[in-house]
Amino acid sequence: MNKTYEYIIIGAGIAGCSTAYFLSKYSKSILLIDRNCDLAQGASGAAGAFLSPLLGKPNKFKDLVTKALKFSTEFYKEITPKEITNCGVVRIPKNNEDEEKFQSYKPYMDFEFTQEEKGYFFEIGSQVNSYNICKILAKDVEKRFKYEVKSYKKEDRFWLINDEIKANNLIITTGADISLIDEKYFNIxxxxxxxxxxxxxxxxxxxxxxxxxxxxxxxxxxxxxxxxxxxxxxxxxxxxxxxxxxxxxxxxxxxxxxxxxxxxxxxxxxxxxxxxxxxxxxxxxxxxxxxxxxxxxxSIDYFPMVGKLVDSNKTLDKFPHLKNGSHIKDEMLSTIDNLYVLNGVGGRGYVLSPYLAKVLVDEIQKNNFLNVEITTHRLFKRWVKKLF
Structure with missing residues (x-):
């Protein structure tokens, strides 16, 4: 008989491995699944795994990246100092227009820099070994590779995967492949x-x-x-x-x-x-x-997608006036119990994933609130507006 797990994570890239790491502090009943033969075989393996600041004028996305960069840089240094090389990064403008932008960003730099080699040197710039990082993060959890998840459904209080593996909680971290997420507002x-x-x-x-x-x-x-x-x-x-x-x-x-x-x-x-x-x-x-x-x-707005999925059918059945452009509070939207996502980290996966995984696990374990910019609720509300 197949084992029942407290948590099953689908997708063993940097998002899934980071989530496994933080969950392992609370539970020993975790299964990390991937259809590939090993960890970090998709976008996480193709990443340069650079940790570099986002330049620009103040905005919420830049604030998120800055916070994540500080967190993840220290996190990697703490858990695996041999796999991060903190040698700094020189950011070089591509052309005159880009140089003008750099000049306009100077008053808003979140990290110290010096002018160097026709560009700007940031000491915080680093690179990590993508495969080794994922391996270290996932070392304490059970793993199953070459396993294709074709279906999952709720059976009593469990999630049943492929009619054979059970989990109390399911976390989907499959990146660009969102075939397992049956919600039209969830777009990649x-x-x-x-x-x-x-x-x-x-x-x-x-x-x-x-x-x-x-x-x-x-x-x-x-x-x-x-x-x-x-x-x-x-x-x-x-x-x-x-x-x-x-x-x-x-x-x-x-x-x-x-x-x-x-x-x-x-x-x-x-x-x-x-x-x-x-x-x-x-x-x-x-x-x-x-x-x-x-x-x-x-995602369509570049922000990641973290937390529970909004159940669009239940929400629209409960609040049909949303079709007329009415607004309700986020907490009133119906969500799918014990189903979570961590997705949309784009080209900054090794910067954002550890930070977002910690935030997600804190939501699951401590009922911490997520910032509205990263929840799936924002995507649902935009989708509803365009529908009607």
Whole structure:
């Protein structure tokens, strides 16, 4: 007979692994599921895993990123100092217009910086080892790989997955693939990301960001060459993800042999990344040694999606006047019991996920309130307005 778990987390990227870590402080009955063969095989594996400040004038999204960057940087240093390299980042404007923006942002910088190499050096800039971070975060929870979740339903007080595994609580952290979320207001924009690792004779001592991100170099053992990461591309996937789920449903997306279109896209993106990196620093004798690809998930307003899902059918049955544009308080919206999400972290997954996972677990365990900017309630209310 299959085991019943207190928590099941679907999706073993940085969001799922971060959630597993914080939940493990409260429960030993946790199962982390992924359809891939290992952790961090999708967008989390394709991420450059850079921790860098968001520049701009004050706004709520920038405040969120700044708070998360401070939290996550200290968090990684505390739990796994060997997997974070805090070498700083040089942010270089792409053109004159970008330089003008940088100048206008100066009074609003959240972190100390100095002018350096035609750009601005931020000491807080870091990079983490994406796979090792996920492995460390999830080390204390049970894991099941190569397991495809095809269905889940409420049976008594449990969630029943594929008619075989039970959980008291279900947490969905599947990124761009939202096929398991049957709510039309829950919309994702998938952005194709690619990262390449190159071996070259060029040694780079810090991270850079211009039109792409270029990492510090690591010397290869028994060689006079260095390993450097370049990432990431930002190609929008224009497919209707609820109709065509082809790329997102691939179990091993980084296996680029599955179709000609993907191979051509990867080839073009590799060329693009090398050109953009050379615009930052001239890289001698580059040799591509690894390629990672994956679709990153962003919401329509860039804010993440955290917490319980609003049950649109129950809410509209209970408050039919919402169809006429009426407003009600968030706490009056019907939500689905014991079902949570952490999604929409976009290209800042390694900055946002640990912070948001802590916030989500605090909501589950301590009934803490979530900021309205990150709940699913905002998406539901916008969806209702457009419907009628």
């Amino acid at each position: 924009r998938a952005v194709w990301g690619q990262k390449i690792d190159i071996e070259s004779t060029t040694c780079i001592s810090k991270n850079y960001h211009k039109a792409c991100s270029l990492s510090h170099s690591v010397k290869l053992e028994d060689k006079d060459t260095y390993l450097t990461s370049i990432g990431a591309t930002h190609n929008r996937i224009d497919c209707d993800l609820r109709v065509c789920n082809c790329c997102l449903s691939k179990k091993e997306l980084s296996d680029i042999e599955h179709d000609t279109y993907t191979k051509e896209l990867v080839k073009n993106n590799t060329k693009e990344l090398l050109e953009k990196a050379n615009d930052i620093r001239l890289i001698h004798e580059p040799k591509v040694v690894d390629i990672k690809i994956g679709p990153r998930a962003s």
